[in-house]
Amino acid sequence: MLSKNAVTVLEKRYLRKDESGAVCETPEDLFRRVASTLAAIDADYGATPAEVQETEARFYRLMYELDFLPNSPTLANAGTRTGQLSACFVLPVPDDLGGIFETIKHAALIHQTGGGTGFAFSRLRPKNDLVNSTKGVSSGPVSFMDVFNAATESIKQGGMRRGANMGILRVDHPDILDFIRHKEDLSKLTNFNISVAVTDAFMEALEANSHYHLRNPRSGEIMGTLEARMVWREIIQRAWNTGEPGVVFIDRMNRYCPVPWMGGYESTNPCGEQPLIPYESCNLGSINVENFVRMDDSGKTAIDYDALREAIHVSTHLLDNVIDANHYPIPEIRDVTLATRKIGLGVMGFARMLFRLGVGYGSEASFKVAEELFSFIDFESKVASIKLAQLRGQFSGRDGHEGESNAFFERLFVERDRNPHRHPSANYLDLVALVKEYGIRNSTTTTIAPTGTISIIADTSGGCEPVFALAFKRWQADTHMVDVDKVFLDHAKLHGYYSDELMAAVEANHGSLLGLKGFDMPTKAAEVFVSAHDISPREHVMIQSAFQKYNDSATSKTINFAEDATVEDVEAAYTIAWQTGCKGITIYRNNSRQFQPLSVPKAEPKKTEQPAEAVAPVAAPVVPAVPMAPRPRTRSEDLYGFTRVTMTGDGKLYTTVNYDEQGIREVVTNVGRSGGTLNSLSEGIGRLISLALQYNVPVDELAAQLIGIRGANPSGFGPKQTLSIPDAIGKVMKDSPRQLGAILSAQPVVQPSLEPQAVEAYTYAGEATVNGRYGVHAVEVYGESPECPECGHSLAFGEGCAVCHGCGYSRCS
Incomplete structure (x- = not known):
């Protein structure tokens, strides 16, 4: 049964909507639409109508019971005119101007259909390198990244959200330091995640405390050296500051590339879990592993591997059909995707599964559960893919390269078979002969992808991440309600320790049980019901490493740090990731950006949260005076003022501020080229402000009420950012005294750079500079957790993405 949030x-x-915007299909209709569209592909491989109908029933049941869901584009677009079913792509960036802008065009087409894109800029010649065609010099890869970012800014993914990109540069590129430092200014590359492609040679130099070579990608010549330790510390320091850049271990990724003859990995998708060769797409889906925990008559819980096996085989079949049903944005992507037939079967609900098994996330036992679980999923998906190859043929990228491909899979299977914590039935060595005889349908079968909105639909935890809080506040029915994790709630009631x-208290304690006193709880409760706040960075990395051992692709996971974590702590996590076989790492230190994604409260209430009567002194009784009605100021026939044009996410806002002898007298607002609704709302705001001014309400108090109100479409960056129409009006009013002085002196006004105090008052989303640095000043206005821009609910950060558990808003899915 679907939850209200789902x-x-x-x-x-x-769900589909009619021309008026009204929903015109039910969730059951959606699952039927997707199942029918994908099952129809079986007919292309000789299935009878009855067999197609049987496949449709299996696909439908899998989704209806929330045992598995494909990624968002498949749910949204299957069976529709758009028909684009992939979430992400990688495009090449060649070292010539025509090719660069051809890639920008392709990226725009992808973003238009709802996809995200990954780019490696490592082929571009370095800054100041010779350009033979013009006899000039190159501006370097970082400057072109800004061009890609600007192009993305003008296109929304699938009409719903701005395009997401990954930008990667090899650590041996001569411009690597410029790249590492470029996003320290968070107003730059706002549509990019960035990662450094770290090579084995670099890591060897780091371990030896020596220098490594920088190479010109145009010529291959050595252009100099850098001290590996210095570059590593630059990466770590920037990640500590802002969470970026991440790191991908590019040579390790390429050792697991199944089709090196088609091109090696240079980049990943935006969330980092899919290394892709140029023009490849990702076709993803996730099994809700929480659903496969069963309780026996004695009350003991265990994973039902027989039921899970069936779900894996049906999911693999479904994802393979996605590849054929997909409407690809450009022919090159279609050709490469059909040749490699890469799929990514992952998980969601892992943390909730651990709750049900009585295992604490981050414990040694949880690492073993992760390995056993995912080895089973990987092994059975390979079995399913080999069976599909028997029926439909191997992926065509193997044709003519069977010897190389067989050697790759044999090496892969031998390596995974050696792992001591794999599932007992995952006999990888049995697969070697099967691949040689029948081939395999999909070049890869597993990944760990972000599951933001689909995990909300399934009412479970995201990906392989921990539960971010056992209890948190949700705005509901005009009041804050404490929302409690359902498994924890059931356990508390079953074992008699529940109380409001x-x-x-849990909600007030960062959503955690740790350190709570005065409550009679089972000792093991705090060991099992672990939230993200309780888990050390090392434990995060070790979970990621456990999944990676059986993961064909990579893992989208965030390694969370407390605000007081040191640079050395971050370095330790990066080092552990390298040592334990991870293919990359992304970290986030709490409050390291102004856009603070976590949404659990501080233990102490803020002063601004105190009710007014709690801070006002109680006066002695007095004899009430006869009340006098306030008298409004009369309006002079002639006023003088100025009009400010502000670009908002809803169009140009024209704000006219008029003065009389006593100061501001009225505010008139208009949204240019907007429909009647926006104009009427802005006009209404202006009339109310003007009425308040007539009764001498201070301008700064009116402005303070408006500044900081956020809408769904913020616009601009840094000091010029506007969060909404009311925010823009408030900022114009705040500036009105200075404008009045300019008007009286008949001097033109130059827009100022905001002082730090002003930045603290109304900036948002990590986009304001304070003395050249990016701090957490916006926390004073917005609290620790800015609300979702669409519904006002608090955001959570995990799987490398900000997600709203209230309405499903997500930057990634």
């Missing part, structure tokens, strides 16, 4: 997400993002006071 229905909200489906209605807003996935405990739930409120």
Whole structure:
């Protein structure tokens, strides 16, 4: 049964709507639409109508019971005119101007259909290198990244969100330091995640405390050396500051590339879990592993591997059909994707599964559960893919390269068979002969992808991430309600330690049980019901490493740090990731950006949260005076003022501020080229402000009420950013005294750079500079957790993405 949150997400993002915008299909209709569209592909491989109908029933049941869901584009677009079913792509960036802008065009087409893109800029010649055609010099890869970012800014993914990109540069590129430092200014590359492609040679130099070579990608010549330790510390320091750049271990990724003869890995998709060769796409889906925990008559829980096996085989079949049903944005992507037939079967609900098994996330036992679980999923997906190859043929990229491909899979299977914590039935060595005889349908079968909105639909935890809080506040029915994790809630009630006071205390304690006193709870509860706040960075990395051992692709996971973590702590996590076989790492240190994604409260209430009567002194009784009605100021026939044009996410806003002898007298607002609704709302705001000014309400108090209100479409960056129409009006009013002085002196006004105090008052989303640095000043206005821009609910950060558990807003899915 779908939760209220799931229905909200489906209605807003996935269910079909008629011309008036009204929802015209049910969730059951959606699952039927997807199942029918994908099952129809079986007919292309000789299935009878009855067999197609049987496949459709299996696909439908898998989704209807929330045991598995494909990625968002498949849910939204299967069976529709758009028909684009992939979430992400990688495009090449060649070292010539025509090729660069051809790639920008291709990226725009992808973003238009709802996809994200990954780029490696490592082929571009370095800054100041010779350009023979013009006899000039190159501006370097970082400058072209800004061009890609600007192009992305003008296109929304699938009409719903701005395009997401990954930008990668090899560590041995001569411009690597410029790249590492470029995003320290968070107003730059706002549509990019960035990562450094770290080579084995670099890591060897780092371990030896020596220098490594920089190479010109145009000529291959050595252009100099850098001290590996210095570059590593630059990466670590920037990640500590802002969470970026991440790191991908590019040579390790390429050792697991199944088709090196078609081109090696240079980049990943935006969230980092899919290394892709140029023009490849990702076709992803996730199994809700929480659903496969069963309880026996004695009350003991275990994973039902027989049921899970069936789900894996049906999911693999479904994802393979996605490849054929897909409407690809450009022919090159279609050709490469059909040749490699890469799929990515992953998980969601892992943390909730651990709850049900009585295992604490981050414990040694949890690492073993992760290995056993994912080795089973990987092994069975390979079995399913080999069976599909028997029926449909191997992926065509193997044709003519069977010897190389067989050697690759043999090496892969031998390596995985040696792992001591794999599932007992995952006999990888049995697969070697099967691949040689029948081939395999898909060049890869597994990944760990972000599951933001689909995990909300499935009402479970995201990916392989921990539960971000056991209890948190949700705005509902005009009041804050404490929302409690359902497994924890059931356990508390079953074992007799539930109370409203405990739930409120957990919410106030960062959503954690750790350190709570005065409550009678089972000792093991705090060991099992672990939230993200309780888990060390090392434990995060070790979970990622456990999944990676059986993961064909990579893992989208965030390594969370407390705000007081040191640079050395971050370096330790990066080092552990390298040592334990991870293919990359992304970290986030709490409050390291102004856009603070976590949404659990501080233990102490803020002063601004105190009710007014709690801070006002109680006066002695007085004899009430006869009340006098306030008298409005009369309006002079002639006023003088100025009009400010502000670009907002809803169009140009024209704000006219008029003065009389006593100061501001009225504010008139208009949204240019907008429909009647926006104009009427802005006009209404202006009339109310003008009425308040007539009764001498201070201008700064009116401005303070408006500044900081966020809408769904913020616009601009840094000091010029506007969060909404009210925010823009408030900022114009705040500036009005200075404008009045300019008007009286008849001097033109130059827009100022904001002082730090002003930045603290109304900036948002990590886009304001304070003395050249990016701090957490916006926390004073917006609290620790800015609300979702669409529904006002708090955001959570995990799987490398900010997600709203209220309405399903996500930057990634």
